[in-house]
Amino acid sequence: MKKDWTDLLREKLENYAPQVPEGSFEELKKKMLAAGAAAGAGAAGGGSVPMKRKGLRWIAAAASLAAVVAGGALLLRNGGKTDTDTAKNDAVAVVESAPEDKSVASEEAVAVNGSNLAANDSDLSEAVAVNGSNLAEAVAANDNTPANASPAAPSKGNLARSNKPVKQAVSEPITVIESKPEDVLADAGNQTDNIFDSNTENTAAAQNEPTVSSQNSNTVSAQPADKSDTVRDIYIIKDEPSESKTEPVSRQLKRFSLGASGILAANAGSNSKAAPNQLAYEVDKYGNKYYSMGSPELNYHYTAPVSGGISLRYHLTNQFYAETGLRFTYLRTWVSPTGAHQNLLYAGIPVGLGYKFLNTTHFDLYGSAYGMASKCIMGRESTNFPSNYTKLGEIPVMFSAGIAPGAEYRFNNLIGIYAEPTLSWYFKNDKAPQTLYKENPLYFTLNIGLRFNL
């Protein structure tokens, strides 16, 4: 689209200023003071420009931040358990006894990890502890009834077996001893030759497992599982709550994810079209019309903001997450009739909470709410003629809040792409430079970026 010749003329010459005023300001100041004295103190420029009250925005910002922090703390407190924890805490102890002699049969307490048949340390420790607590008794029982002791069942990857009367095991509640499995194994190992009928590989494997200390009282229920061939009393030792233990790797909870995004579309606040100046003229005592001395209305033309940054997401639970990051926003405003360009670069720190509505192997749907404080790290006003710029001082912090539904598609376990249509509200501050956000506080953007699951 061709520009009108008047627009071209204005663009070229509006700020063309080839001549610097001669003389110092001091000479001019004398004239001004003399004229001011003649005009009267009230009218002259001895007063200050009225300053707007501040404080309300700080209260609003503090309240928003407090709400976010309180919400996060609450979630951390109530929803601390994750799939990772529960999966590791799930375990089954199988106790087998010979069918022909249940009363004095030796017991094989087997700790089996539910997911991969490797021994779970916590359960192993519990199993060992249980057996350890009755160590002397079990040894004695074993010694007393060597003929009744059943041969070791095929291992099948099971780790620990110990001899213990079944009835005793059923009738006595199992006491959970919170201790490191290594300690228990070491203690048990001192006396284990005839107690642990296990090979060294399995024991070593057990010791190499990560330590998960069980904090809940485990419940033991006796259930005859298989009465046909061999009587197997299955004791289920499990921490509550039990959740899915066989999630695909890609869905396993990763605590942190790092996102890098930029705004690809931002058009809710369209650029304002310069409106013709409102004519305001006054008539002097001689009847001459002249411009009003009141402040002229400025017309602002805004370019679409450019924004980008990184975000760090911390998963509080499988659904809830907290998010923060660093976001840069570049705002450019052209002011007429002065013709100056205001260039503002903000660095903002968002703090938010989110919830995943849908969490599949490759696809997530979620929503979040956030508050953000943005500090202007570069603010200047520039003119083309003469070509110079002036730093803008004392630009207040810009506060905003918003909601952002989002969708993420994960290519693999590490990387995914996401899109977040974001509706933001920018809190008005009269002292801030005129920007698109000031004119249109409610602003829509579309964040698109990559997210790395760490």
Place this chain on the structure above:
Amino acid sequence: MDGIEALEKAYKKDGAYLLSVCRRYVRDADTARDMFQDGFVSAYTNWSKFTDRGPGSLKAWLARIMANTCLMYLRKRDPVREADEIDTVPLKAVSDDSLAGSIAGIKDEDLYNMILDLPDVERTVLNMFVFEGFSHKDIAHLLGIKESASAMRFYRAKAHLAEMIEKYEKR
């Protein structure tokens, strides 16, 4: 911020721009400097009317005052009569597109001097219409002329400018 302090800052920062506003209205350099100083005095005595609307608002306010000061000066010189004399000279019609194309290729300094060379009344109307954003109706009110006269002077300013550009391009 104190008025005198704010004006001193504006003098140092935007003095050149404000002087160029005066020069666009008043061709004579010495007279433009007088207008520039009178404008600052006027700003100081009217300081209570200024409202700070953020960066650039003081500059805009001062530019308005400079233009106002110049217009008051030009009105005293009765530019209407001068315009009547110029109106008798016939001028060629100019298309907007060709003028826009020509303007784009001219150095700013040369374009600025061409505007300075326009007759006062045409330059005044051109300034008010192009740089101040006033309508012909507003210009007519402010200059005490008819609206049609404002439009005619704008048209003649455009034609004069096109003539000067044509000569410039032939050089």
